[in-house]
Amino acid sequence: MKIRIRNYSVSSITGLMAVIVFPVFTFTSLLLYPTPYNPLYSWVSNLGNIYLNPSGAIFFNLGCILSGIIMIPFFAGLYEWKPIKKLSKILLILGMLLGIYASVSLIMVGVFPETHLQQHLLAAAGVFGSLFIIIILLSVALFNHPKFIRLIAYYGIIPIIIDIIFQFISKGNNLLANFQQTIPVPGFEWAAVFTSIAWVGFLAVNMMIKKV
Known part of the structure; x- marks a missing residue:
């Protein structure tokens, strides 16, 4: 049974919601950061550290929680694409689950x-270790679908490459646990996050335009 709101799928609506919610909460937190903040040298998650960002941490952390909650129905609702080929169905399901x-x-x-560093690093690894795989799986699964705008798959190459580079250079020297960066690795983290969010937004708009 299709669940639709004003003839739009839940997935398309929640995808756009996530694209709005995460940046709004993130940049609200950034505006409250008490010291100069350089995205090239400061981790995204520094915004959620109550010791580094006493007034703004709550906004970043709440933004992550709300965005994660919103993204669950986005991914679950991608079943609306209903690809015909068996391989595409399998890849879609894998992408949804991941x-x-x-x-x-x-x-x-x-x-x-x-402030809970070990748990935080584990959770962050779950996000960044999945981003590029999700985009690959879903792009391949939907590539030949008549309603899929292929330009989205081509754009997806950007966050895929950025996330892979970030994974490689950040894990090499355990940089994720280092709060004092001397090389601009966090810049790749910022880029991976927001290029991936943009990809979600493009897919949501695709679903709205094509009435998926």
């Missing part, structure tokens, strides 16, 4: 901010 896992991980990023 997307839900990443969404739960994002919730945990907010529940366990940097």
